[in-house]
Amino acid sequence: MYRTADLPLLANWRCFAALCTALVALNGCAAMRTVQEPGHPESEIKRNTFPVARGEDVVGRLAVIRLEEGDTLPDIARHFGLGVNAISAANPGVDLWVPEAGKRVTLPLRYILPDAPRKGIVINQATMRLFQFKGDGPSLVVSTYPVGVGTEERPTPMGQTRVARKAARPTWHVPASIAEDHRKKGDILPAKVPPGPENPLGEYALYLSKTGYLIHGTNKPASIGLRATNGCMRLYPENIEMLYRDTPVNTPVLIVNQPYLIGQRDGVLYLEAHTPFEGSGTGELEKIYAKLRSIEKQSAHTLDWKKVQEVQAEARGIPVPIFEMGQGGSQEDVKPLNVEHPDALYGRPALPELKLEAWYVLAADVREEIDARRLAAIINHQGPPIPARVLSKSSGYRVVAGPFNDVSAAREAARRLKIDLDIDGIVIEPVKQIENRKEVMGVEAKSFGNHHNKPNKKEELI
Amino acid sequence: MKTRLLVISVMLVLGAGLTGCATSGDLEKVQAQQNLINAKAEQALQDAQAAKAAADAAKLKADETSVRAENAEKAAAERERIAEEKAQRADAAFQKSMRK
Numbered sequence: 001m002y003r004t005a006d007l008p009l010l011a012n013w014r015c016f017a018a019l020c021t022a023l024v025a026l027n028g029c030a031a032m033r034t035v036q037e038p039g040h041p042e043s044e045i046k047r048n049t050f051p052v053a054r055g056e057d058v059v060g061r062l063a064v065i066r067l068e069e070g071d072t073l074p075d076i077a078r079h080f081g082l083g084v085n086a087i088s089a090a091n092p093g094v095d096l097w098v099p100e101a102g103k104r105v106t107l108p109l110r111y112i113l114p115d116a117p118r119k120g121i122v123i124n125q126a127t128m129r130l131f132q133f134k135g136d137g138p139s140l141v142v143s144t145y146p147v148g149v150g151t152e153e154r155p156t157p158m159g160q161t162r163v164a165r166k167a168a169r170p171t172w173h174v175p176a177s178i179a180e181d182h183r184k185k186g187d188i189l190p191a192k193v194p195p196g197p198e199n200p201l202g203e204y205a206l207y208l209s210k211t212g213y214l215i216h217g218t219n220k221p222a223s224i225g226l227r228a229t230n231g232c233m234r235l236y237p238e239n240i241e242m243l244y245r246d247t248p249v250n251t252p253v254l255i256v257n258q259p260y261l262i263g264q265r266d267g268v269l270y271l272e273a274h275t276p277f278e279g280s281g282t283g284e285l286e287k288i289y290a291k292l293r294s295i296e297k298q299s300a301h302t303l304d305w306k307k308v309q310e311v312q313a314e315a316r317g318i319p320v321p322i323f324e325m326g327q328g329g330s331q332e333d334v335k336p337l338n339v340e341h342p343d344a345l346y347g348r349p350a351l352p353e354l355k356l357e358a359w360y361v362l363a364a365d366v367r368e369e370i371d372a373r374r375l376a377a378i379i380n381h382q383g384p385p386i387p388a389r390v391l392s393k394s395s396g397y398r399v400v401a402g403p404f405n406d407v408s409a410a411r412e413a414a415r416r417l418k419i420d421l422d423i424d425g426i427v428i429e430p431v432k433q434i435e436n437r438k439e440v441m442g443v444e445a446k447s448f449g450n451h452h453n454k455p456n457k458k459e460e461l462i
Numbered sequence: 463m464k465t466r467l468l469v470i471s472v473m474l475v476l477g478a479g480l481t482g483c484a485t486s487g488d489l490e491k492v493q494a495q496q497n498l499i500n501a502k503a504e505q506a507l508q509d510a511q512a513a514k515a516a517a518d519a520a521k522l523k524a525d526e527t528s529v530r531a532e533n534a535e536k537a538a539a540e541r542e543r544i545a546e547e548k549a550q551r552a553d554a555a556f557q558k559s560m561r562k
Binding site: 095096097148220223226229230370374378381382 | 558
């Protein structure tokens, strides 16, 4: 037998007040537990493959992650199977290359399927996402991957095509127009590029029946989610491998451009808006407004048009619930999942250790640390990667690319920095070599009585 | 009769004249009062001028602070604009470098 309360103690008003405070505090803790849900291991997060329930158009679930020091949005995007466009749009105002550590960013892992037949491959250019449908009826499954598409000058062609053939470790036969573009920049390309790190097709390619257009891998993974190709569609190396294995020859491929998507799930209507490509916004918007008006008419309920306009104007690429169509709609999975930061981000460029006997390229000398870190990150994400780091000095920061094993590798890196980023890099000799030469020069100077030979200041500091 | 009237008039005039005249003590008292009031007025004037000067100084300071705050705000906005421009330029260069 035990006592549940000591009544004489309660008679004391101080004890009573203390008890009340404790109860309120405990209540607060419980509330906090609801807000700060425990993080889910990243392995639990579905990235690519989702079942598609009959009559439903929305798959996946949003997530949020807390950034750590040194993270970049392209690294986070790749780890979670997102393109650079998607993570940038979902997190406006967050620096792509030097985001603030500790900041929570949204992972837009929920998608509205394009308005197209659920068969074969469908690529939505506006959202820069590929959807591969497998099975049918109740067993319909969709795998989705981010893609890089054609530039404004060389857009990806729209319409129906099919996979004509497939190739692992393809050779890139450089088209004359691309060779000419590179020649103008001072970059002479060979007639064909064999498989390997220099090959922009990556490890796998699906050749489309529309001649000259491919769905392929890449040696520039940071370009996924950008308009950076000559009309082809690029995927992350890990994604093209899955797509290649899953796609038989003659698979139909439909390329659409749908910046505004509507779809339903669990009785809730969602709207997903992306920034439209130039010239396609008005027409696409009219189409979606017509559909929404028709839904409004059928349901005999008024749509929140202000919200529709907000979603369209923000263009964050996230499905936003705009209308409850029926009763019993579950909104539980609308809440984003809190994801734990993984120990290592997949595909993050590795940074080799500094070596005194190696060659380097001084890429920039800047005053602000943020500028140096941004540039180093951009250089690190080139394809093939060029390792780069920030070195601090008394009055600013240096961005140094390397280490390189020999002078030719350093010169090649300097050449690429010039062609791709318009950076005039300075090749730096190995420290040991400089010291040896200084010794020789010292001997020579003594022999000839010449004391005017000063070593390069930059070389000294590296 | 005429003499009586004359005597009465003279006496009345004299009486009235004597009533209007003040003693030297009264005069000193008035003078002292005037001096006191003058001193008070002078003090009030000085106080008012000091207060105005203080108010002017405070206004000047407030204006200066406001200008400085405005300048600081402008400088911060300018720094932000430059930083944003730099980031945009870097992103544009990166996007260009990602082409095949």
